[in-house]
Amino acid sequence: MNNETEYEAPIAGLGLAGTLKVKNLKVCGDLKLVVSRVKGEFEARDETMEKYVHLVRAVMTQFDECHIDYIPREENVKVDALSKFVSSEVEESSGSVYFRVLKIRSIDIKFVAPIGLGGSWIDPIKAHMQTGWLPNDVMEARKLAVQALRYYLIEGILYKRSYVVPYLKCLRPDEARLALKEVHEGICGQHLGTGPLRTK
Structure with missing residues (x-):
């Protein structure tokens, strides 16, 4: 997975939680660098990563309370299952998992009337x-x-x-x-x- 995918995943998850009218949310990520950047502990030096960090933070503001925490990969069984799904053939998982293929990066979506x-x-x-x-x-x-x-x-x-x-x-x-x-x-x-x- 590239770094962009590591940001697209929480953006999609936050969007879904917002649609479900969730008020309080805890986000867990197993890539310490991404979590630290979103929390403001590390600075994103690359312009693309900086845009992603800004977008994740902006989406998080729609909740009354939203925290992001680091969790080691070995403790995150769900991430392993999803990573295997991503690398498998779509036909194999059709009907068992809901997914959406992104045609454009979230940071490239522009609002146009x-x-x-x-x-x-x-x-x-x-x-x-x-x-x-x-x-x-x-x-x-x-x-x-x-x-x-x-x-x-x-x-x-x-x-x-x-x-x-x-x-x-x-x-x-x-x-x-x-x-x-x-x-x-x-x-x-x-x-x-x-x-x-x-x-x-």
Whole structure:
């Protein structure tokens, strides 16, 4: 395994834990250098490794409490099992283990607003929920991770959680303008006058 894989594994695991709404988490790693870098005990001198360390730390901020600790390889049986799985043929393990093949490194994922729709407050939240993307700034990353907890993503559509009414569909500015136009034109049925309420 190369060093990049040693960072991709915790990033994927942290993303899964976030999706499961885990609040407190303990991460165990058997590569002391990686654990020490993430904890801030060692400095990453290579630019690529520095980006990975920054990303791991940013993803960790989405939890109320998250610690990373070193565990010797011989004490980590699960890692041995996974390393054997990685080196085996995919067909041999099909159906027994869930896995995802990364097409691009996590540090190379850039947030881009959908073409033709323009930027919207919805885009960063969806990007985080779909791919685990977080801003480079640690405070902004934590803010986005916390904000995303108030939303659901259902079939690619973002909804705000609500405890008293059905989920609220989130609209982009152009979609909101169209919805308001349709309401005011009466597409949703007859509406009462919009003037001030009068009493006799």
